[in-house]
Every structure is written in C-alpha cells, then in structure tokens.
Amino acid sequence: MSNYEQSDYYTVLRSPHIARNEEVLVKPMAAGEMREKYFSHLSYVIMVDSRSLIPERLGVAL
Secondary structure, three states: OOOOOOOOOEEEEOOOOOOHHHEEEEOOOOOOHHHHHHHOOOOOOOOOOOOOOHHHHHOOOO
8 A cells, every 4th residue: 555645746855965956756656566566565665667757867877
C-alpha cells in the first residue's frame, strides 16, 4: 500500500545539502504489479523512467 496520494505532487531531493539543480517535482504513478512486487516492503524509495529527465535533473549516472 502506497503512503503517497496519486493526486499530490512531491519534491524529490538527491542530496541532503539542498541544491536547486538536485531537486525535481514529481507525481506518483498508479501502483502497479511491478511496483508492488519490488517496492512494497520499502519506504522512501522511488522508481523513475530512465528515459525521463528526472535522472539527469538529479545528477544520477545511468
């Protein structure tokens, strides 16, 4: 069960030392089979599409 409402937006920060270029505003996707299987037992974990701009915005190496 997700702790996040799908209708709300959330800020994702890569670093505890907040920098403007290391944050992104996201909206959760509907819970799906894959998300439930791999992430239902975890807290504070997100999965993003590698083809989106989110990894680049957060400075993540793919």
